[in-house]
Structure formats: structure tokens, C-alpha cells
Amino acid sequence: MPRKTPKPTSAAGRWQSADHAQRRTMIVKVALKLLDERGLSAVTMRAVAGKLGIGAMTSYTYVDGQGGLHREMVRAGFEQLSQGCDAASTLGTSAGWRGGAKAYLRFAVDHPNLYKLMFDYPMPDDDRDVLRGGIEPLFTKVRGRLEAQGLSGPALEKQIIARAGRFWIALHGLASLAIAGRLAVLDGGADELLDDMLRHVAPDSA
Amino acid sequence: MPRKTPKPTSAAGRWQSADHAQRRTMIVKVALKLLDERGLSAVTMRAVAGKLGIGAMTSYTYVDGQGGLHREMVRAGFEQLSQGCDAASTLGTSAGWRGGAKAYLRFAVDHPNLYKLMFDYPMPDDDRDVLRGGIEPLFTKVRGRLEAQGLSGPALEKQIIARAGRFWIALHGLASLAIAGRLAVLDGGADELLDDMLRHVAPDSA
């Protein structure tokens, strides 16, 4: 019985009283939950549709197949990562870098499957702007910090890439290896490794 | 016609004149070629068996299903990575770190699918020894360097983890982001980023 009447209540009934955008959001949300809880291989079109009480093919109306669903999940992931890091760091201060870094790592450890999907997802080559990808806040902060120090022009751009890039590469290395279980030697000393890393690659040092 | 006579020639005929270990190697080799050329999703049991002219189920005699095949590919990959880095670096020298690093990155860029498989592959938790995983040479070299400086005991172990770990994390971050196409901003300046990274995290600096 498609498109009946409003039908405001009932778990799967919510579907009815939602517009197009909301329905896509519902699909992505269910997919993210499945991804977190049971891994990428559990995010099947059938499973997602089943959880929403709709036919498998219905989801194709709101999302461009499985590839499109992955793309939406990646987008949502970068948004969440970006917001989390933004909230946790304060512009330019050394403690700010550390706060942002911890937020970044927390996201990766809390959502390992999503994080992997985000960084395995092929990024279009014509996006010369690497700032995309959820790390805009980092670059913006570094920019502000350096501008406050009087830098500008090409030198500024170069320094931004060097410092923010370096910082981000280190963070991603930590996150990625932590997820893969490669940092077991630490015996719980992930904090130490992070501190050591920050000492060496913090955007404040030349 | 199983287990006929030697039959030394012919492409698929080689299969006959091979022992158990050699046949597994042949399977893994074909799988690695498929992985490099057409991605992980192309490494199907049927495709691998087909390339060897054997029935799909036959490969199960030599490899423990798809999971086992992945495991064998990962093993082969770490072996190759380890050898490449070992050959390219000379103990302790600053140029040595750089050579090893370049070899590491070259492997990752030349075999992105394999590299991803290697570092996505779940590592057993009871392998407290992270040295496993193809980076033993790095840790060994750092150890030698530090021992030559007179360090020993717990301080030595701690320094090894701090310095080699830091170095490796940076390398993996670079490799991983390069594969994902996240380093496009460089405009071909990957070397610059590597140099900057080496300046900051080389195992020689405290």
C-alpha cells in the first residue's frame, strides 16, 4: 500500500510522514548504524530497506544504489568528524591542537568502519582542494594562526600546506594504525604516542 | 582428468608438474596480479581458478577459502615490502632512513590495493609484537642505531618504540593518504612533504 495517508505514528510508519530529503536521511542513518555495528559487509541494500520496512528497490528512489549510499555515508562522516574536531579545539593554542587531535582520534576509534570507508573512498582528482574531506577546520585554524603571525601571500599558502598537512598526515597515520590494531605495543600508551607525535609535528613549530 | 602424468609444458599444464606448495604459490600469485590490476572485488575464487584452468573448488585444497587467500596475499605483501625497504636503506644513516622511506612509499603507490588489504587486515591482538607486519627491519635498524649510541635496557626499548613508531606512523599516514588521492594539493610535491616529514620525525632526533 504505497503513499497512503499521513499515518504519523508507528516505527516504520514514520516513513510515510517524511518528505524526500528526510527519507534519504533515514536511509543513510540506518546504513550508518549497520556500518558501526556490523561492518561494511552488513550494509546491504536489502538489510537497510528491511530495517525501514520498505522494499529493497524503494531505496533506489532516494539513493543512487549502493555506491551512492556509500557516498552519502562518507559525506555524513566527514561532517561529523569536522564538527567534532572543530568543537574540541580552540584556535591556535597548543592545547587546541591537542584537543582537536584527540577528537579526531576518538572519532576514528569510535567509528572505525566509517573512518575506513571515508579514507578508502576515491576522491575525485579535480578536487585540487584537499581542504575538502572534513579537514577544512584544521586548515582554517592553521591559516588564522599564521596570519596572526603576519604571514601572507604564497609563503602563507606554502606554510599552511606544510604545517597542516604534516599534522594531518600524522593524525591519520595514528588513527589508521590504531584501527587496524597495529599499535598494540603501546600497552595502552596511545596518549604517549600522541604527545610525542604532537611535539614533533604540531603546526606551531617550523 | 585429475593427476594425469607430469606434462611439463603448456600454460595451465604447469599446474600438473607442481607440488602442493608450488600450487598454492601459483594461486596466490594469480590473485596478487588480479588485485593489482583490477582491484579487490575482482579477486574472486572463480576468477583465480579460471586463470589457472582449474575448477573453482580445487583452489580450496590449497587455500582456506577467500579469507585464507587474503591472508596469503597479505603475507606475501609484507614480505615484499619488508625486503624492498631493507634493500633500499642502509643502517642508521640519515640517507638510509630516506631510502627506506621512499621504498616504503613506492611499494604503497605501486600496489595500492595490496597495501590497503595489508593494513585493513585484522591483526590478532595476541601479537603483542607489532614488529610483525613487515616493519621488523625498521625496528631492527633503529635498535642498532640506538645501541651504537650506548643505550640499553628499558630505556632502549622505550626509545625504539617512540622513534621507530613515530617514523612508521608518519610513513603510513603519507602512504595511506597518497593512495586515497588525498595529497593532490602537493602538485607533485610529494617529495617535499616527505622531506618535511623526515625532518620532523626521523628516528635520529630525540
Added chain:
DNA sequence: TGCGATGCCGTACGCTGTACGATAGATTAA
């Protein structure tokens, strides 16, 4: 009232991994 547009989804096709069991050749025992 009629009718095109829109959302829904049952069915079907080709693909996957792999469990099972039949078969055929090699090896060993009598």
C-alpha cells in the same frame, strides 16, 4: 472525471562464496 506523474516493490538475472558428494586416478595391501 480523466490522465499523466510519482512512489513503491515483486520478480528475475547474473554474480558471489562455498558445502556436498560423485568421480577418477594413484597408491597400497593381499
Added chain:
DNA sequence: TTAATCTATCGTACAGCGTACGGCATCGCA
């Protein structure tokens, strides 16, 4: 020599996947 056993091979089948296709029910508008 002959019979029994073992081993490698793989044809078949099943469940599950993504998704193309087409039929359907309902809505918005004329």
C-alpha cells in the same frame, strides 16, 4: 594380479548479493 583405500578434482546446488525491468497504486492537476 587384483582389490581396497586414499586423494585431488570439480559439477552441482544453495543462499545471498546488487540491481534492471516493469506493473501497480496513488497523487496532483486539468
